[in-house]
Amino acid sequence: MSLLTVGSVAFDAIETPFGKTDKIIGGAGTYIALAASFYNNEQSIVSVVGEDFPRAILDELEAKNVNLDGLQIKAGEKTFFWSGKYHNDMNSRDTLVTELNVLEHFDPIIPESYQGVEYLMLGNLSPQVQAQVIERLDTRPKLIAMDTMNFWMDIALDDLKKTISMVDILIINDEEARQLSGEYSLVKASKVIRAMGPKYLIIKKGEHGALLFHHDSVFYAPALPLEEVFDPTGAGDTFAGGFMGFIASTGDVSFENMKRAIINGSALASFCVEKFGTERLMTISREDLDSRIDEFVALTNFDMVHVIG
Amino acid sequence: MSLLTVGSVAFDAIETPFGKTDKIIGGAGTYIALAASFYNNEQSIVSVVGEDFPRAILDELEAKNVNLDGLQIKAGEKTFFWSGKYHNDMNSRDTLVTELNVLEHFDPIIPESYQGVEYLMLGNLSPQVQAQVIERLDTRPKLIAMDTMNFWMDIALDDLKKTISMVDILIINDEEARQLSGEYSLVKASKVIRAMGPKYLIIKKGEHGALLFHHDSVFYAPALPLEEVFDPTGAGDTFAGGFMGFIASTGDVSFENMKRAIINGSALASFCVEKFGTERLMTISREDLDSRIDEFVALTNFDMVHVIG
Numbered sequence: 001m002s003l004l005t006v007g008s009v010a011f012d013a014i015e016t017p018f019g020k021t022d023k024i025i026g027g028a029g030t031y032i033a034l035a036a037s038f039y040n041n042e043q044s045i046v047s048v049v050g051e052d053f054p055r056a057i058l059d060e061l062e063a064k065n066v067n068l069d070g071l072q073i074k075a076g077e078k079t080f081f082w083s084g085k086y087h088n089d090m091n092s093r094d095t096l097v098t099e100l101n102v103l104e105h106f107d108p109i110i111p112e113s114y115q116g117v118e119y120l121m122l123g124n125l126s127p128q129v130q131a132q133v134i135e136r137l138d139t140r141p142k143l144i145a146m147d148t149m150n151f152w153m154d155i156a157l158d159d160l161k162k163t164i165s166m167v168d169i170l171i172i173n174d175e176e177a178r179q180l181s182g183e184y185s186l187v188k189a190s191k192v193i194r195a196m197g198p199k200y201l202i203i204k205k206g207e208h209g210a211l212l213f214h215h216d217s218v219f220y221a222p223a224l225p226l227e228e229v230f231d232p233t234g235a236g237d238t239f240a241g242g243f244m245g246f247i248a249s250t251g252d253v254s255f256e257n258m259k260r261a262i263i264n265g266s267a268l269a270s271f272c273v274e275k276f277g278t279e280r281l282m283t284i285s286r287e288d289l290d291s292r293i294d295e296f297v298a299l300t301n302f303d304m305v306h307v308i309g
Numbered sequence: 310m311s312l313l314t315v316g317s318v319a320f321d322a323i324e325t326p327f328g329k330t331d332k333i334i335g336g337a338g339t340y341i342a343l344a345a346s347f348y349n350n351e352q353s354i355v356s357v358v359g360e361d362f363p364r365a366i367l368d369e370l371e372a373k374n375v376n377l378d379g380l381q382i383k384a385g386e387k388t389f390f391w392s393g394k395y396h397n398d399m400n401s402r403d404t405l406v407t408e409l410n411v412l413e414h415f416d417p418i419i420p421e422s423y424q425g426v427e428y429l430m431l432g433n434l435s436p437q438v439q440a441q442v443i444e445r446l447d448t449r450p451k452l453i454a455m456d457t458m459n460f461w462m463d464i465a466l467d468d469l470k471k472t473i474s475m476v477d478i479l480i481i482n483d484e485e486a487r488q489l490s491g492e493y494s495l496v497k498a499s500k501v502i503r504a505m506g507p508k509y510l511i512i513k514k515g516e517h518g519a520l521l522f523h524h525d526s527v528f529y530a531p532a533l534p535l536e537e538v539f540d541p542t543g544a545g546d547t548f549a550g551g552f553m554g555f556i557a558s559t560g561d562v563s564f565e566n567m568k569r570a571i572i573n574g575s576a577l578a579s580f581c582v583e584k585f586g587t588e589r590l591m592t593i594s595r596e597d598l599d600s601r602i603d604e605f606v607a608l609t610n611f612d613m614v615h616v617i618g
Contacts (some may be wrong), residue, residue: 020420041424072324108580113472184397185535185536185537185538186534186536187534187536205517208514208518209517209518209529209531211534218534218610219608219611220518220532220534220608220609221533222518222529225496225529226494227496227497228497229494256612258609263611263613278382298611299527300524300528302530302565302568302569302572302609303569303603304526304569304606
C-alpha cells in the first residue's frame with residue numbers, strides 16, 4: 001500500500017557516555033522512512049532540507065524506494081540542525097543547539113502524485129504543519145498516526161489539540177502522555193487523551209516497552225532487554241516507522257494487527273539504539289529483522305496451560 | 310508439594326496519597342503465605358511474633374492451611390513494627406519507624422515436622438537468618454528462592470553474598486539489582502548477580518513488569534496497567550508467594566513453568582496494591598485470580614503469523 005511520511009530530514013550532533021559524533025544524518029522523517037523501508041509499500045515523504053544536505057543520502061533513500069518528490073531542497077538555506085547530550089542513565093538529555101533553518105517557514109507542499117495516499121505518518125513537527133498536510137490531502141487516508149513532543153504542549157497546546165483531534169493514532173512517550181493529560185496513571189492518561197479524538201493511543205516507555213490502548217483493550221509489548229543502549233536518538237521515530245510500515249504493508253488496521261506492528265516497531269527500535277544515529281538501520285537486513293522479531297516472541301511468549309496439582 | 314516460607318509476620322502503619330492506616334497486619338512472611346495459599350500445597354512458616362499479635366490472624370492463616378508449628382510467639386515481647394509513607398509517584402517511600410522487637414534476636418527454629426520440605430521461600434530478613442534456615446534443613450529443598458533488600462547490601466554485604474550463593478533463585482527489584490551488581494544495565498547486572506551463585510534471577514520492575522534470566526534466556530512479563538495503585542506495600546512479597554506457590558503446586562521447576570509462575574505472581578500482586586495491606590488478598594477468590602490471569606494473557610498475547618504483502 002502507499003505510505004506518506006511527514007517529518008524532518010536533518011543533521012544531528014550527539015554526545016552519549018559512549019562517545020560523540022560530528023554532524024550526522026538525523027531527523028524524524030529520516031528514521032521513519034528508513035524503518036518503514038523494511039516493508040513493501042509505495043513510500044513517499046514530505047520534508048525540506050537546505051542546499052548543504054548531501055545528495056548521497058537522498059540517493060540512498062531513493063534506493064530504498066522512498067519517493068522524494070515532496071522533499072524540498074531550499075537553495076541558499078541550511079538544513080535543520082539539532083545537537084544534544086545524553087545523561088548517564090540515557091533516559092534524559094539536554095538540548096545543546098537547535099537551529100531551525102529551513103524548518104522555520106516550512107510550507108508542506110503535497111505533490112499531485114501523492115494524492116490518494118492510504119497511510120499517513122506525521123512525525124514530530126509543528127502541529128500547524130501536521131494539520132496542513134491532512135487538510136491538503138484530497139481524500140482522508142485510511143489511517144493517520146501522529147507523533148509529537150513536550151515542546152509543542154508548552155508553546156502551542158491549542159494547535160496541538162486541534163491536530164490530535166484529526167488523527168486515528170497518537171504515538172507518544174510516557175512523560176508526554178502525563179503532561180498532555182495531567183494524569184500520572186497511564187491508564188487514566190489514556191482515557192483523557194483518547195477523549196481528545198484518537199481512537200488508538202500508543203505510549204512508548206523506552207526500555208520498559210510500549211502500551212497500546214483502544215476502547216477497553218490494552219496490549220503491553222516489552223522492550224528487548226539490552227546490554228547497552230549506545231544512542232537512543234531516533235528510537236521513537238524508528239518505532240513509529242516500523243509500526244506504520246508494517247500496518248501499511250499488510251493493509252490491516254485491526255487491533256490484533258497493531259500488536260504485530262508494535263512488535264515490528266520495537267524490533268527495529270532495538271537495532272536503532274545499538275549505534276550512533278541511523279548507522280545500524282542502514283546496515284541491517286530483512287533477515288536480521290526477522291531474527292530479532294523471533295527474539296521478541298521468545299521473550300514474551302508463555303502458555304498458561306498446565307495441569308495444577 | 311510442601312512449601313516453607315521464612316519471613317516476618319508483623320504490624321505496619323502505612324501512609325499513601327490515598328489515606329493512612331493505623332497498625333495493620335503486614336510482614337513479608339504474611340504476604341508470601343497468603344499469596345501461596347491460592348495453590349494446593351502443604352504450607353508452613355518459620356517466623357516470630359510478640360504476645361501482642363492477634364490470635365485471630367493466626368487462625369486465619371491456619372484456616373488457609375498454613376502450618377504454624379514454626380511460628381514462635383514470644384511472651385512479654387512485641388511484634389516487629391514498620392511504618393512508612395509513600396511519595397506521590399508511589400515508586401519511592403520514606404521509612405518513618407522501624408521497631409525490630411522480636412526480630413532483633415530471632416533464632417529460626419525448624420520444627421522436626423518441617424524436615425524434608427521440597428520448596429523454600431526465604432522472604433526478606435537478615436541474610437544470617439536466611440542462611441541458618443538452609444543450614445538447619447537436613448536435606449536441601451528442590452528449589453530455594455530468596456528475596457532481600459538494599460538495607461542488607463549496605464550493612465551486611467558479605468553475609469548477603471554468602472546466602473545468595475546458597476540459593477537457586479534470587480528475586481529482587483531493579484534498584485536492588487543495580488546496587489548489588491554495580492551495573493546500570495539490567496542485562497549486565499543479571500550476569501554479575503548470577504555469577505554469585507543463583508542460576509535464576511527475577512528482577513521486579515513494579516509497574517513495568519518483571520524479568521526472568523536463566524543462562525541465555527530472558528522472559529519479560531508485563532505488569533497489568535492499573536488506574537490506581539492504592540498501596541504498594543507487600544506487592545513484591547505477594548509476587549514471590551504466588552510464584553513459589555505455583556511452582557510448588559505444579560512440582561515443575563522448568564523455565565517454561567517459571568514463566569507461568571511469574572504470571573501468577575504478577576496477577577496476585579496486581580490485586581495486592583488495590584487496597585491497604587493484606588485486605589484485598591484476604592477477600593479474593595480462586596475465580597478472581599483465574600480471571601485476572603486471563604487479563605494478563607489478553608494483555609500480552611500476540612500472534613506474529615500474518616501474511617505480509
